[in-house]
Amino acid sequence: MATAFSPRLFMFLVLATPAFSVTPGPTAPLRFSRFLDPSNVMYLRWDFDIKTEIITFELQVRTAGWVGLGITNRYTNVGADLVIGGILPDGNIYFSDQHVLDDDTLEEDGSQDAKLLSLTQDAVYTTMRFSRPFRSCDLHDQDITDDTVRILAAYGLNDIVQLERDKTFVKSIFLLQMIHLDDLKAPEISYIYDLEITDFLIPEDDTTYVCTFLPLPIVNKKHHIYKFEGKLTPRNETMVHHILVYACGNASSLPTGMSDCYGGDPAFSLCSQVIIGWAVGGNIYQLPDEVGYSLGTPLDPQWIRLEVHYSNFNGLTGVYDSSGIRLYYTPELRRYDVGVLQLGFFTFPIHFIPPGAQSFSSFGLCKTGQFEEMNGQPIPDLQVQSYMLHTHLSGRRLKAVQYRNGSQLRIICKDDAYDFNLQEVRDVREETVIKMGDELLVECDYQTLDRTTLTFGGPSTMNEMCLIFLFYYPRNNISSCMGMPNIVDVVRELGQEASDTMEAMVLLNDIEWNNESIQKAEEACRDSEQLVIIKSVDEVVRNETGRIPTITPTPRGSCLESSGGKVESEDKLSFRTISRAPSGSSPLSPSYQSLSSILLVIMILFGILSAFPGEI
Ligand SMILES: *[C@@H]1O[C@H](CO)[C@@H](O)[C@H](O)[C@H]1NC(C)=O
Ligand SMILES: *[C@@H]1O[C@H](CO)[C@@H](O)[C@H](O)[C@H]1NC(C)=O
Ligand SMILES: *[C@@H]1O[C@H](CO)[C@@H](O)[C@H](O)[C@H]1NC(C)=O
Ligand SMILES: *[C@@H]1O[C@H](CO)[C@@H](O)[C@H](O)[C@H]1NC(C)=O
Ligand SMILES: *[C@@H]1O[C@H](CO)[C@@H](O)[C@H](O)[C@H]1NC(C)=O
Ligand SMILES: *[C@@H]1O[C@H](CO)[C@@H](O)[C@H](O)[C@H]1NC(C)=O
DSSP states (O other): OHHHHHHHHHHHHHHHHHHHHTSOOSSSOOSEEEEOSTTSOEEEEEEEETTTTEEEEEEEESOSSOEEEEEEOSSOSTTOEEEEEEEOTTSOEEEEEEEEEETTEEEEOSBOOOEEEEEEEOSSOEEEEEEEESSBSOTTSOOOOSSOEEEEEEEOSSSOOOOOGGGEEEEEEOOOOOOOGGGSOOOSSOEEEEEEOOSEEOOSSSEEEEEEEEEOOOOSSOEEEEEEEEEOOOOSSOOEEEEEEEEESOOTTOOOSEEETTSSOGGGGOOOEEEEEEETTOOEEEOOTTEEEEESSTTSOOEEEEEEEEEOTTOOOSOEEOOEEEEEEESSOOSEEOEEEEEEEOTTTTOEEOTTOSOEEEEEEEEOTTHHHHHTSOOOOEEEEEEEEEOOTTEEEEEEEEEETTEEEEEEEEETTOOTTOOOOEEEEEEEEEOTTOEEEEEEEEOOTTOSSOEEBSSSTTSBOOEEEEEEESOOSEEEEEEEEOHHHHHHHTTOOOSSHHHHHHHGGGSOOOHHHHHHHHHHHHHSOEEEEEEETTOOEEEEEEOOOOOOOOOOOOOBOOSSOBOOGGGOOSSOEEOOOTTSSSOOOHHHHHHHHHHHHHHHHHHHHHHOGGGO
16 A cells, blocks of 8 residues: 555645645735625625636624635525634634534534635734635535625624624625736826716615616717726715616607606616626726727717616615716727627517526527628627626526537626626626627526516516627627517417417416426427527617527536645534734744645545555
8 A cells, every 4th residue: 555655645745735825825915805794894805816716815804703704695595605713812813614504503614625824803803814716625615606606704793603694794796807907007198977866865665776867978089988987975884786877879869867767767768788887896897908988979879878776775764875987088099999799688579487487598699690781891800808797686697608600619608696786897707709600699597486477578677688798899880689589489389379479478478387388488489490680789670590509518627625634523623723823913834734735635545545445
């Protein structure tokens, strides 16, 4: 046995060491940050290395008690992971990788996958910095992906680690942001323009969407909008949830004033092309150096619809708000104009989602074959730089897939944990070029267990949408390219005969919706011939037909074994205490980690050796 032992041990050490050696140290700046609770008690900084797939978190909390940070899901905190730590009154540090057993109980993971980098306390804050792999091999740890991540953050006022409802928060964050403001150049001349609601009395309702139509800045020559940020009325508690800016094609018939976006007056839901999506906590979004939104040419929008979503969960009264978006624009023109291509399922009137569905997928196809003819000139390849996803409340997952010559090229973007309240512009992970002739497919997945009647496509939040906006350059004249199935064929598959679309939509109400008919309807929609409708900015409409190609999922990457050491059953304490470094603020000594990695390697090795005795 001893002869086989040393080369394998060597191999494991070589594999295990570099992965953790690149994590930022205890003081290296972390590029991203956000408050995690409405009262700004918990502040998170983070950064990551996309190659080694290690993320570093620094959680700063206004407490002298324990602090915890982990990842949960949409429905329950049970099963969430939570890394906890703190400093005891005697100065000893505790730190542990745990998971949530039930509403208020935590249990330490058998595999310790978080690595403590520092834990400090001053008169105001307890600050814990640690790193962890995007994907550990411990089933108690949740993966960090390109999806929306629901951060679980909790703290206590003392060192008794127990979840308390009023000190436990869940916040959706898109963690793996590719570009940071500091990586970008700012122009020398820059103007500011605010798109804002004025003195809006926030209703007592939990949720309010208020819309108003506003002009974009009037300029006498072409400018570029290159940056935007949320402009919030300062307040002790954030009530603005997210803000969307939609470009309007034609200004002449827009309503004036402020109103419920999706209420009695349908005019307030006009203009559907999203150009800016900003979610609370999102800081500043700046476009890459070579691109900008064109302003001031005849092809550019002159008006926008500003949509502000308020949450008033505490039912506060008499609160006036003047929040909105601050635009930065410049006459120093960038090389390219940004264009927005809207993809997805054509919203009205075909789109339907059955009630009681655990999962129902809608597919919308785009074919780019006619784009050049519609532009009247050749179209350069589309360089996609960012995207935004959009469904309403029952949307759970979205993705956009690119096909060329009948083969899947890539999944351009996806989110398997979509959160309606976190609609923001995200940069694509890899260079994405769309060539004329490519096909683009959008899949949206919905969950309607809380509904008893059909959900139809439409602008209200109780209706649904299935849209993905691709931000690309250089701009061309196509504004949207969306698909829908032949509904007459779909209802025939469900055993009903209709002579036209309207009759088919009415017949959908006669269908008894159970899991079998739901699945049948999904398959019928997917297998039906798609009608693809393409629109240009000047409202020229073309259509063609196609078939939904199959989607090959991207395989999950491999997981990273713990290098923090396994906790054996005999020392399964509620948490382990480690004596504090003498300086009080320096991280744990490196020897602690490397010793435990070696122990782990030996344990893995013995596990492997004993599992395959025949091979040794
Ligand atoms: C913020 O202030 C309002 C009144 O000004 C108060 O009712 C509310 O409780 C405060 N919220 C927090 C989190 O302090
Ligand atoms: C814009 O509005 C004018 C006046 O109402 C109307 O004549 C024109 O058709 C509209 N154009 C588009 C593209 O909707
Ligand atoms: C698709 O395939 C044809 C023939 O194999 C080739 O000529 C064409 O360039 C391909 N299209 C793209 C966009 O690669
Ligand atoms: C868009 O269409 C306009 C005419 O409607 C045309 O002048 C312009 O060149 C077109 N732009 C592109 C990029 O094709
Ligand atoms: C479908 O099955 C799920 C359980 O998997 C159930 O909760 C749901 O109510 C069923 N839907 C219908 C329409 O029967
Ligand atoms: C598709 O376009 C053709 C003309 O190009 C038109 O006659 C037809 O009505 C359109 N079909 C639909 C469903 O819009």
